Amino acid sequence: MRQKKFTDIHIGTMIRDRISECGVELSRICNFFKCREDEIEEMYSQKSFDTEILLKWSKLLQYDFFRVYSMHLILYSPPCSLSPNNTSSxxxxxxxxxxxxxxxxxxxxxxxxxxxxxxxxxxxxxxxxxxxxxxxxxxxxxxxxx
CATH class of the missing domain: 1.10.10 (Arc Repressor Mutant, subunit A)
Incomplete structure (x- = not known):
């Protein structure tokens, strides 16, 4: 079975898949996020999330969803023209x-x-x-x- 390419990021679908793998109850998710079931269902259709929401999902599902984006950056971003040695940040x-x-x-x-x-x-x-x-x-x- 071929894995999805890292360019095909749809975080809502990935979260739904992880919930399915882990068997997390919808009631537990609603309690964790302090929201209704329909709001959680709506999140599954979202392609991206605010970082605070994504951090909560990562904690709840014990999966680093940020790493999906990191892998994308490493594989697809152009080389950085700014050298860390030449800039102060x-x-x-x-x-x-x-x-x-x-x-x-x-x-x-x-x-x-x-x-x-x-x-x-x-x-x-x-x-x-x-x-x-x-x-x-x-x-x-x-x-x-x-």
Whole structure:
């Protein structure tokens, strides 16, 4: 089964899916959010949420919905022209090259299904060539050992 691409973010649907996986009762959700059932049902149709609401969903369902957006940024955002060393900011700085297992699997699946070439992956996602080849080697070793 093919996973949805990270470009297809519909957070309301993802929340509904997580509720289904966890078996959380609608009455518990309503109590947590202090709202009615129809308001919760309406949230399922929303493509995005205010960050405070998303944080509440993340806590209730014990799932980091913010990471979905982080993965999207890492995979699809253009390289930053501002170097953290050249600017001063009160905001925390993050490394762009922190890849989750889901992201690695997504990238390797693109290559395996011949949706993108290795060169396209390197250029479009800014993944270092050595990193990509380490993933491919590790993936192939894991695949052949099972």
């Amino acid at each position: 009160k905001l925390p700085t993050f490394r762009k090259n922190v890849y989750t297992q889901e992201m690695i699997e997504f990238i390797l699946e693109l290559i395996e299904n011949k949706e993108k070439t290795k060169l396209q992956i390197i250029e479009e996602y800014g993944i270092p060539k050595t990193t990509l080849f380490k993933w491919i080697t590790k993936y192939n070793e894991t695949k052949t050992s099972h």
